[in-house]
């Protein structure tokens with residue numbers, strides 16, 4: 001099976017509207033993330049898990065699939081769920097653990113997405129468990145003769161979990177319509193990729209399962225979108241699962257509890273900030289005339305205002321009621 | 333003697349044991365340059381090198397299973413689970429392997445290893461960074477389980493665990509890491525596994541607890557004292573094997589028992605303490621044994637309101653003690 005390396009930007013057949021939406025989604029994810037850190041540092045939010053730096057990869061794969069497909073994102077995937085319609089308000093409600101949080105009613109930590117209406121499957125914290133769920137979901141769709149695809153994401157460190165092996169093995173045996181998307185940001189908290197695997201590219205693993213694999217520039221929205229779209233089409237044609245690796249970088253610490261200065265150099269972080277996916281997308285939309293400079297500035301203002309409004313809303317929203325914590329242990 | 337944090341006790345024990353015994357190694361996620369996500373192993377990789385302070389790949393079954401192999405071949409591994417909540421992928425290795433190897437080989441092999449895991453809630457950790465998992469393992473003969481609640485015990489118990497010839501699970505309540513301060517004796521010392529600690533003597537009721545709850549029980553006892561109630565507080569410290577003597581002799585003195593733990597109430601450590609008292613000391617009792625525990629819910633919610641409701645605290649302990657005295 002071919003393992004490809006795509007680094008070029010193929011702007012495919014995306015309409016200007018689609019590109020504008022993707023850019024807006026990336027920006028919205030970014031601004032939500034930035035504001036969440038401010039709230040954390042101000043002592044108002046106990047925990048933030050950032051998507052910073054991953055926006056192109058996340059909106060890239062999140063926007064390449066159909067409403068009937070299944071999404072199994074991981075905790076870092078704010079960009080994915082934003083691409084599926086998750087709002088700033090929802091992000092802030094979850095951050096503050098408010099009753100109206102649609103993912104869990106304030107039960108889960110922020111970043112633990114789940115939204116049945118949008119086919120976003122509920123996720124947990126133990127890494128890698130969702131990868132097997134994607135396989136079962138794909139199996140069920142296939143059994144019913146549907147053409148939907150299950151797409152799941154994880155970090156490169158998480159490929160060290162046994163669940164990852166078991167999932168790829170299952171999916172490859174049954175040629176299931178699953179996309180395994182590894183957002184490779186070079187670190188699992190402090191642990192560099194070299195401490196998680198002896199190969200250069202996660203996608204090399206595909207060979208061992210006899211499935212397709214590809215390594216993509218994860219800071220290139222178009223490349224991520226295109227690779228996901230193509231892999232999904234193959235899956236729909238029953239050509240089997242694909243292991244996609246989006247190479248990217250988180251430009252802030254692992255979480256609001258982490259201090260990344262002890263395990264990586266400031267120069268390295270600065271280098272990656274130069275390759276910022278949002279700046280890159282912005283340059284593209286301006287160069288292609290998809291937005292004028294004025295329209296771009298207006299967009300940033302609009303997104304910031306939306307996030308500010310979301311914070312005000314979430315701060316005033318009520319906490320869950322104590323008695324509600326006893327609900328939904330079993331069917332009522 | 334110097335006043336230190338509980339986590340200092342953990343770090344010092346590992347440090348001294350690694351210096352004393354070249355067979356001791358530490359493996360776990362982010363334990364090297366990062367010093368562990370809670371800083372328990374800060375400085376160790378600098379001193380003992382990457383070959384003995386091992387940044388493990390992100391997989392708990394691997395960490396536990398590799399540690400078992402190391403122990404089978406002459407090392408003394410300390411396997412760190414980043415959070416107790418993530419120990420479940422390692423359950424098979426711990427329960428099927430570590431706990432049974434001595435027994436199944438008729439004493440031919442044994443597994444001298446320690447599994448350290450931060451546990452417990454009250455830190456906005458939600459479902460998966462708040463769990464108390466000790467009861468799962470209390471059901472497994474072949475394991476020993478300890479839970480320190482003071483800096484000195486943290487150090488002394490970890491040293492005993494490292495020197496023990498069998499697998500020891502060492503649970504550290506993450507909220508106690510920097511909340512609990514106390515003196516740590518100078519020099520080499522150990523705290524024996526299997527012995528409870530009398531935190532304070534009393535005559536009206538006995539409160540049995542461990543980890544953060546032992547700290548809260550002591551605070552509650554001070555409160556109760558103001559009301560003229562004399563509460564004895566027993567820090568169980570070892571959950572497997574339980575210190576039966578300490579529990580029964582305390583009940584023999586006070587005739588009333590309250591067990592406090594933050595895990596789900598049903599089948600928790602408190603059930604075993606209550607059963608022991610019922611079996612061995614029923615006629616000593618002036619009132620039925622009470623349990624104050626976390627509710628029987630799948631996990632602790634993230635939001636402040638419901639998390640507070642989930643966690644026992646000193647006020648709730650005082651309240652439960654009053655009820656016990658009135659019954």
Ligand SMILES: Cc1ncc(C[n+]2csc(CCOP(=O)(O)OP(=O)(O)O)c2C)c(N)n1
Pocket residue numbers: 076125126127154155156157158159183185187188189254361390392414415418421
């Ligand atoms: C089973 C399990 N073990 C440990 C953890 C603690 N933990 C949370 S994220 C993380 C690192 C994940 O790294 P990676 O898979 O590369 O994803 P990234 O966070 O870099 O996006 C660890 C060790 C966990 N959540 N689950």
Ligand SMILES: [Mg+2]
Pocket residue numbers: 155156157183184185186187188189
């Ligand atoms: Mg990573």
